[in-house]
Amino acid sequence: xxxxxxxxxxxxxxxxxxxxxxxxxxxxxxxxxxxxxxxxxxxxxxxxxxxxxxxxxxxxxxxxxxxxxxxxxxxxxxxxxxxxxxxxxxxxxxxxxxxxxxxxxxxxxxxxxxxxxxxxxxxxxxxxxxxxxxxxxxxxxxxxxxxxxxxxxxxxxxxxxxxxxxxxxxxxxxxxxxxxxxxxxxxxxxxxxxxxxxxxxxxxxxxx
Numbered sequence: 001x002x003x004x005x006x007x008x009x010x011x012x013x014x015x016x017x018x019x020x021x022x023x024x025x026x027x028x029x030x031x032x033x034x035x036x037x038x039x040x041x042x043x044x045x046x047x048x049x050x051x052x053x054x055x056x057x058x059x060x061x062x063x064x065x066x067x068x069x070x071x072x073x074x075x076x077x078x079x080x081x082x083x084x085x086x087x088x089x090x091x092x093x094x095x096x097x098x099x100x101x102x103x104x105x106x107x108x109x110x111x112x113x114x115x116x117x118x119x120x121x122x123x124x125x126x127x128x129x130x131x132x133x134x135x136x137x138x139x140x141x142x143x144x145x146x147x148x149x150x151x152x153x154x155x156x157x158x159x160x161x162x163x164x165x166x167x168x169x170x171x172x173x174x175x176x177x178x179x180x181x182x183x184x185x186x187x188x189x190x191x192x193x194x195x196x197x198x199x200x201x202x203x204x205x206x207x208x
Contacts (some may be wrong), residue, residue, distance in 0.1 A: 026140035026159070029035060029193050033154040034138040035061075040095070040128035043115045047124055048093070054154060056089040057109075057185045060177075061148040063141045064094040065101070066117040067108050068200035071144050081162070082125045084178055088185035090149075093126040097136035100146075100203035103130075106134040109203075133204040143199035149180050157184050160195030 027034065039047040053059055060081070064071050078094070085092040101109035111129055118127045130136055139148060149158040158180035163172040180190045 001173045009162075011086055018196060025144075027148070031156045031158070032204040033061075033148075033150050033156070035135055036154055037171050038135065040130055040135065041111065042126050042128045043111070043118050043123075044126075045152060048128060050093075050150075051152065053091040054150070054152070055091040057151065058151045058157070059154065060085050060093070060181070061139075062092070062094045063097055063136060063139075063144050063146040063148075063202065064199070065098045065109050066113050067101075067143045068144045070166060070199040074145055074162050077162055077169055079122065079124065083179065084181050086127075088134075088181055090185065092182060093128055094123070094129050095128055095135060097130040097133040097141065098203040099131070099133045101206075101207050133202060136202050136204070139204070142202055143197045144202060145199050146197040147177055149177070149184065151184060158190050158193050160192075160197050166198065168183050 033050050036050040039049050041047050050061070062078075062081075064075075075132055077193060082092050083160045096109050096114055098109035101107070102111075107113055114129065136142075141148070145162060147155060147158065147160055147162060151157045158177070160176060162177045163169075164174040164176070176192065176195050180193070182188075183190045
C-alpha cells in the first residue's frame with residue numbers, strides 16, 4: 001500500500017511538473033494586440049507578424065485548425081469572410097495553435113497537414129503556425145474557431161463567434177463577424193462586440 005501511495009505521489013509530481021502553462025484571461029475590447037511583432041511561419045514558407053498583415057482598416061485573426069468539427073462546420077464561410085475583409089481593406093489570417101497535434105503521436109496540425117488542408121479548402125488568406133501556442137496563450141484564446149477583429153491601431157473591436165448557426169449558413173440570423181467587419185470599416189459602433197466562441201479546445205503541449 002505504501003508503495004502504491006509513493007507511486008501515485010510520484011505520478012502526481014510528474015503531472016504537475018509537466019502541466020500546461022496557464023492561459024491568461026482572454027483579451028478584452030480595446031486591448032492592443034499582444035505579440036504583434038512576433039513572426040509565424042505561413043504555409044507559403046514566408047514568416048509574418050500581425051503588423052505585417054494589418055491593412056488600412058484593421059486585421060482579422062481566426063484561431064483555426066484542420067480537423068475540429070466546429071471549424072469544419074464553419075469553414076465554408078471563410079471564403080466569403082476573406083472577400084469581405086479584402087473589400088473593406090482589413091487583413092485576415094488563420095492561426096493554427098494546436099502544438100500538441102504536431103508530435104510523433106499526431107501530425108493532424110503539422111505544417112504539411114496545414115498546407116494540404118489549405119489547398120483542399122481553397123484558402124486565399126494567410127495560414128500560419130503558432131509554435132508552442134505562443135500567440136494563443138498571449139491572446140487568452142482557447143478554442144477553434146475563435147475570432148479576434150482588430151481596428152487600424154490594432155485595438156480589439158470584436159471577439160467571439162463567426163455567426164449564430166454553425167450547422168447551416170442559410171439559417172444564420174446573426175452574422176456577428178460580417179456585421180462587425182462592415183461596421184469597423186465604416187467607423188460605426190459594433191454591437192455586440194463580444195459573443196461566445198463555440199469550438200474545440202486549442203491543443204497545447206505540457207511544459208516543465
